[in-house]
Amino acid sequence: MDGHYLLGAVLALLFTLLFFYNLFAKRNDARSYSPEIDGNASGDYRSDNGRIDADVIIVGAGVAGAALAHTLGKDGRRVHVIERDLTEPDRIVGELLQPGGYLKLIELGLEDCLEGIEAQRIFGYALFKDGKSTRLAYPLEKFHSDISGRSFHNGRFIQKMREKSNSLPNVRLEQGTVTTLLEEKGTIRGVQYKNKNGDELTAYAPLTIVCDGCFSNLRRTLCTPKVENPSCFVGLVLENCNLPHSNHGHVILADPSPILFYPISNSEVRCLVDVPGQKVPSISSGEMATYLKNSVAPQIPPELYDAFIAAIEKGNIRTMPNRIMPANPQPTPGALLMGDAFNMRHPLTGGGMTVALSDIVLLRNLLRSLPDLNDSTTLCKYLESFYTLRKPVASTINTLAGALYKVFCASPDEARKEMREACFDYLSLGGICSSGPVSLLSGLNPRPISLFLHFFAVAIYGVGRLCLPYPSPKRIWLGVRLVLGASGIIFPIIKAEGVRQMFFPATVPAYYRAPHVH
Structure with a gap:
């Protein structure tokens, strides 16, 4: 019971901080297709001397x-x-x-x-893990009905x-x-x-x-x-299939790393399979097709399985190195x-x-x-x-991308596994536990302190999962490793982005007098 009280007190403190921060923080609110461009259609700025x-x-x-x-x-x-x-x-x-x-x-x-x-409206994400799923909606209540993501x-x-x-x-x-x-x-x-x-x-x-x-x-x-090259994306286009949740991006927390699905036209769905490391199986030799069929296909939602296999057999497989x-x-x-x-x-x-x-x-x-x-x-x-x-906005989005990728990747380390599980369950709680991180991810509220608080709220939530109802020395030690692992994920990213620039941005210079654009 003491563990319940301790966890409740810690979470209550974190949520109170998040509530008041989001209450008083300023929000960052805010025609036919041509296949080729005539590069000589506009004015020529050639001076008398030929420049x-x-x-x-x-x-x-x-x-x-x-x-x-x-x-x-x-x-x-x-x-x-x-x-x-x-x-x-x-x-x-x-x-x-x-x-x-x-x-x-x-x-x-x-x-x-x-x-x-044929741009598609996107209203949030669906997250899948080990047969479980949760839907995360963009917090768009305060915006005009046209505001959403686009793919x-x-x-x-x-x-x-x-x-x-x-x-x-x-x-x-x-x-x-x-x-x-x-x-x-x-x-x-x-x-x-x-x-x-x-x-x-x-x-x-x-x-x-x-x-x-x-x-x-x-x-x-x-x-x-x-420049770091943590992984490569393997890209496919699935045709004439329905996503489990229409007008949503889909993230499958697969082994060894995430798989993404989202619509890109009225009849096409983009699939991106993340492959860790700088090398991917060969496409020309058929190794890639075998890898996708044997290792990836069993992990995707059944509604997309047939279209996924058909896309592999069609052979239009592309790769793109991911860079940080x-x-x-x-x-x-x-x-x-x-x-x-x-x-x-x-x-x-x-x-x-x-x-x-x-x-x-x-x-x-x-x-x-x-x-x-x-x-x-x-x-x-x-x-x-x-x-x-530019730092506060850019570094928030950059840090979140790097941290989520490391959390979402499968790992043999037991503490990292617990962090991944805790992140999925934390986002599934709803309320500020989902709307807060999604507002960061969507660029609607890109604030470094909010990112920092949510990230460690996930870690503390993971510790609470381990220590309740009865903590044991093994579980307490695993919880300590979880918090240390979370610190090892986010602090190097913050350091690379610049601690002072993220959390203590400079004031706007006196000569910056541009009018606000609505």
Whole structure:
């Protein structure tokens, strides 16, 4: 009985802290498809001396680059976008936009880019483990009925954004490969690139923004990258099947690591199988198909089994390495990193686009109060402020993704098994135990302290499960190991993200006077 009282007192204290924190914390509230883009449709910023000059050069036209081009172009900036390949991308990730990211898309005026591509509304997640399941709804009660997550074909979404940004008269979208950042006395002045005809050209602007994705060949100039490759995703498309819970993402806590399902069109469901390590079974030799049939298929919900086997036999199996890279910028006058070129987290929680769009809203608001980008000293201060001000939102989403991936992976360690079980049961409790973590994951309330409290509430809940009704020395020791293991998961991630930046963010600089955008 004493154990019950102790557990009750600890949980009551944690829930009281969470209640008052969420009560007083400020919430971060907030058209036809074209298969190809004509890269020469917009204005040419060629000066008398032959240089191509603009206000901003953007390297890359993926989600971040295309959204940024439209946003800055709409604000009157002359934008020159250089993208390696303007044909429709074909990726197996970047297909799920969380509600927090959708709010940012609305704030940028890009929500219509989800029209005409069979984008699906997502209202939450279904979690499966050992024959049990629980449904976790996004906390959307305070938002307009249109607010939810969205899932879609990544390439279709990007083409719509490229098309919209290219329609602005002051945005020039060009196919080309940037080879070098042009530096003069420590300041980036522009880029050297090859156009689609192979001609060597230079482009100049007071601000160059590098958004060339996870395989960026320019990031080493602007940051100190520490890239981890914890796993690979194996991607399949299931056709004409019904998910157990419609309009939800599905996460199966499988062995050895999670399996994801979510709709990407009216008749297609994306399946992503996480395979730990940097190597996956060979697709060409048939090893992958055998692995999926023998090791993965028995663990998926029976409603999806036949469609899963049919997708394997169809043979369209894709792989994608998963990368984790904390933001570690080297502030450089005249240049900025954004998107996956700058900061990556495990894609398990689908937070990448939310972070990128949040960064774009922040940068837009900063630059609105700086009409002249040629003032290099002031511009440099603004860019340094960007790196600081983005931290609380980005690091919350990054930390949650990394921590959940480690908790959700199967482990032979008994304490890790207990942590995984405790996490599933904690989320199944409902109320703040589910709405709190889901609001963090969805980008609707990305607050580091809330993440920290919920993570250790799971650990304490796990200790209580072990010690009730009668604690034994073995169970007490296992509980201690559980708490130590939880600390070993989250503290290295927080350290990589930056403790001070996460929990003690800098105040907004006096020169940041951009109006709030509703």
